[in-house]
Amino acid sequence: MPAGVQQASLKSFDKGPFSTFQLSMEKECDWTGIKFSPDGKTILTSTNGSVIRLVDAFQGTALKTFAGHLNNKGIPLEASFSPDSQFIFSGSTDGRVHVWNAETGYKVCVLNADHTGPVQCVQFNPKYMMLASGCTNMAFWLPSLDDM
Template structure:
């Protein structure tokens, strides 16, 4: 199950090994632990579900009935997570998964939090909101460590794999790169991309090798750009998004393949280098697949609608 080389025929061989039906409503986000051993998900049914990836089992279910839960992210300790709220207010909450108690609250956003990301190297995390701000936080302090006021209401943000720089997507047409230590000096690079009709950017991710940036939308388009120069590299299409949903797109750990959900219940896979469709993986998904991520350490894919599916390759590793 450890990562073997991902090549086309291995990708096409992926089949669903296990389907979990723990949730009664849409799973809105998921995140693998750094060691790949567990997966956490949040759902519109206000539950947080933890899975054991090595055993392929459901581990625990916690609830956030009072505040709701979205955008759940593991911190560096696999027994804690941060998440945004869907009820009462727009506070970000730091949760101990061990005893299901909140450790700390991060209060500042005045409107819905649209993206949340942990630094890959330390206790820093970032959030962007419909209140036109991006905020930088440290897990250890309830006080915001930095704030950026942005033009336009919708922004998405994420760290590079080294945790040294971050990218901000603004108004579904600009990508700005900042040095984390001197972000208040303004961006060191800005890329303007062609605007896609009828869709907004809903996610932004650096490739694991740091060379490219993947931009997902609530439309029929996924974009891949060069992380250094902003050059458009690929536009991935052919998946279905006819409901205006924020479908997650993700990289394979070797940065070679792009995976995306679809409203037709399938997982679509493209080659990052050629832009060509590699596979359409069929599943028992009963609704739109909004969340798709590849395990960082094991040869395993997770996708979610209301159900959670674990995928494994069905060819032997003889490479």
């Protein structure tokens, strides 16, 4: 094992939490998902409402709130990071995928697909520049070579 790398085992986790923090609950919705960013620095919390939050993974401080996507059905909509942790992707009940800049919190674009219902699943391929979104059908998003 390389110098400076610690090996963790399940036995390491039997002593209870090492650090805890309280996050205030959303007033009009419930948390439905949490994901660590690929760089491990932040946590993305998704809800069954129209709120997605980015939280510091070590302090629990709310960093950004992403809004502007539609969730008028109160269902869990998945949010996901791009592999470089720079962008946040979320489904919407209008069948579109909304994209925000993780650092600024500003919406970058809205992706339109042939989704016939709420986009509840959004995941980035961790190895290749490909995004998949799904409801009753799936859409695969590949960047145009003209954009590179």
